[in-house]
Each structure stands twice: as structure tokens, then as C-alpha cells.
Amino acid sequence: MTPVLIADATNRADIRELVRVHNYLHPGDVECAWGGLENQKHIVLLSLRFIRPVETRAVIMFDIAEKGGVIDAIIQARGFYLQPGKPDDRLTNTMDNPRILIEVGDLGFESIWEKLWIDALTRQFSDMGRGRSSSKLAIQFINEWRKLDRFQIT
Amino acid sequence: MNSTLPSSFNIPTFTVAALALIVSFRSMILSQKALRLNELKEAARRPALQVELNDTMSKRGETGRFVRFDVSIKNRSDDSNSVSRAELLITCVHERQTPLIIKVQAQKSAAEGALNIPIRIDAHQTVLGQFEFDFNEEVVTNCSIRKYVLLLTDASDKEYQVERSHITEISS
Numbered sequence: 001m002t003p004v005l006i007a008d009a010t011n012r013a014d015i016r017e018l019v020r021v022h023n024y025l026h027p028g029d030v031e032c033a034w035g036g037l038e039n040q041k042h043i044v045l046l047s048l049r050f051i052r053p054v055e056t057r058a059v060i061m062f063d064i065a066e067k068g069g070v071i072d073a074i075i076q077a078r079g080f081y082l083q084p085g086k087p088d089d090r091l092t093n094t095m096d097n098p099r100i101l102i103e104v105g106d107l108g109f110e111s112i113w114e115k116l117w118i119d120a121l122t123r124q125f126s127d128m129g130r131g132r133s134s135s136k137l138a139i140q141f142i143n144e145w146r147k148l149d150r151f152q153i154t
Numbered sequence: 155m156n157s158t159l160p161s162s163f164n165i166p167t168f169t170v171a172a173l174a175l176i177v178s179f180r181s182m183i184l185s186q187k188a189l190r191l192n193e194l195k196e197a198a199r200r201p202a203l204q205v206e207l208n209d210t211m212s213k214r215g216e217t218g219r220f221v222r223f224d225v226s227i228k229n230r231s232d233d234s235n236s237v238s239r240a241e242l243l244i245t246c247v248h249e250r251q252t253p254l255i256i257k258v259q260a261q262k263s264a265a266e267g268a269l270n271i272p273i274r275i276d277a278h279q280t281v282l283g284q285f286e287f288d289f290n291e292e293v294v295t296n297c298s299i300r301k302y303v304l305l306l307t308d309a310s311d312k313e314y315q316v317e318r319s320h321i322t323e324i325s326s
């Protein structure tokens with residue numbers, strides 16, 4: 001399942017234009033890179049360098065505790081849809097809005113992410129008082145999440 | 155024999171050593187010259203295209219805009235080269251925002267004189283022709299166009315550009 005990221009682009013006319021113009025031109029090019037912040041292990045950054053049809057840059061910041069599932073969905077799907085929007089936009093009420101598909105290839109982040117997510121979930125379960133079983137619960141949670149991610153209605 | 159020279163001094167040895175010094179000095183100068191020559195040859199083989207803009211033209215259709223750049227491309231290098239990408243970069247400003255650069259790829263054309271990618275240019279040769287761009291008017295809707303740039307990329311990813319701030323529009 002390819003996730004749709006609705007990004008607040010109220011102050012980013014370049015991103016709004018990029019997505020709008022994309023509808024009328026050849027497929028674009030984008031370079032992606034995963035990253036992090038020093039001393040902030042709970043943050044994952046996805047840096048996007050759009051080369052064409054509009055040259056611009058954007059960095060999407062994810063908090064693993066809140067958006068770990070979204071990061072994992074992007075990694076599993078090797079891409080995502082980017083939809084510029086407003087803070088209270090939801091997919092259900094913006095179905096017809098323009099969005100672009102961004103391919104995030106294998107950037108060697110998968111193994112790092114696996115450890116980051118397990119550690120973050122273990123910390124969360126530990127804070128909830130799950131003690132020694134936190135690590136096992138984290139792995140179970142990830143397996144269940146991925147089953148849900150692969151779920152298809154046929 | 156009474157002499158001021160040290161006992162270890164030997165005239166034949168000195169002569170051979172002096173000759174060896176002269177020969178090695180000469181070889182050093184020769185190798186420096188050879189290196190310089192090689193560097194010059196290498197520089198002459200580096201990709202060096204020169205793009206000159208001869209004319210531009212723009213035409214509006216019912217839904218689209220057609221832009222044509224007449225150019226001559228000289229290959230000043232000793233090696234052949236090729237143009238692997240041709241793009242039209244439109245710098246436009248929307249509602250007092252920061253200028254945006256929209257890239258439009260050159261389209262294939264069967265028209266006489268049209269240049270289609272890839273274009274091979276042999277060493278010290280010149281190619282003349284037109285790059286054609288056709289895009290939906292929506293691409294530049296509600297924006298003020300500041301300039302048009304023709305960006306060419308060669309086989310070694312080196313970029314060359316020519317620009318125009320205004321393109322003559324002809325009626326269709």
C-alpha cells in the first residue's frame with residue numbers, strides 16, 4: 001500500500017506549483033535521502049531534491065513515536081504520494097486534489113530503520129510498564145503492522 | 155705526485171658523474187615538456203561545446219504554447235561529443251513569490267532542421283538547427299515569465315546554456 005503524505009504547503013508555493021505543473025509535463029526526477037538529527041534519535045528526515053519539472057528542495061521531518069508506521073509504509077512501498085495541502089486536510093475530503101508519486105528506492109536505510117523502530121517501540125512499551133517483554137512486543141507490533149500494510153481487499 | 159685533490163678523486167669517475175647529471179637534467183626537462191604536451195592534448199580533448207543562439211520564436215495555440223530555439227552548436231574539442239538532453243527552463247514568478255524554474259523537455263520533431271536528442275557532434279564540427287518545445291498553457295498560467303533558458307547537457311553531463319528574457323511571439 002503506497003501511503004499518501006498530505007504536507008502543509010501553505011507557505012510553499014514552489015511545492016504547490018511542482019505538483020500542479022507535473023500534471024502537464026513529462027515525468028519528473030527527484031533524489032531522495034534519509035537522514036537524522038544529531039542527538040535526536042526519535043527524528044527521521046526524508047530529504048527530497050526535486051530536479052524536474054521544478055527545481056526545489058524539501059525536507060519532511062517524522063517523529064518515530066508518532067509517524068513510525070508512515071516511515072515503514074514508505075520503506076516497504078519504496079515510495080509515497082505527496083499531496084500539498086493545509087494542516088486540517090484529510091485524504092477523504094481531498095480525494096481529487098493533485099498529488100505526485102515519489103519513488104524512494106533502496107537507499108540502504110532499511111536495516112538502520114528496523115533497529116531504530118524496534119528501539120523506539122521498545123522504549124514506548126517500556127514506558128507503558130511492559131518491562132522485559134517490551135522488545136518482544138515491539139517486534140510483534142511491527143509484524144502485525146506490516147501484515148495490515150499488505151492487506152488487500154480482493 | 156703532489157696534488158691538492160683528495161686521494162679518492164678520480165678524473166674518469168668525475169667525468170661519468172658529470173655526464174650522468176647532464177643526461178638526467180636533460181631527461182627531466184624533456185619529461186616536463188612531454189607532460190606539458192600531454193596536458194595540452196588532454197585539455198583539447200575535454201568536452202567543450204559552444205552554443206550560440208540565432209533566433210527564438212513563440213506561438214500560442216488553443217491549449218498550448220510552442221517555443222523554438224534556433225541554435226548553432228560548435229564542438230571545440232578534439233574528441234567527438236553529443237548532446238544528451240535539451241530542456242527549456244522557464245523562470246516565472248507567481249504572485250510576488252520567489253521565482254520558480256520550470257523545466258520542459260524538448261520534443262521530438264520531424265520538421266526540417268529540427269534537432270532531436272541525442273545529437274552527435276564530431277570534433278571541431280558545428281551543428282545548426284532548432285529545438286522545439288510544446289507545453290500546455292496551464293504550465294505558465296497566472297505567472298509572469300522572467301526569462302527562458304535553453305539548457306543543453308552533453309555526454310559527460312556538462313551543461314551549456316543560452317538565455318532570452320523575451321521571445322518574439324508570432325500569431326498562429
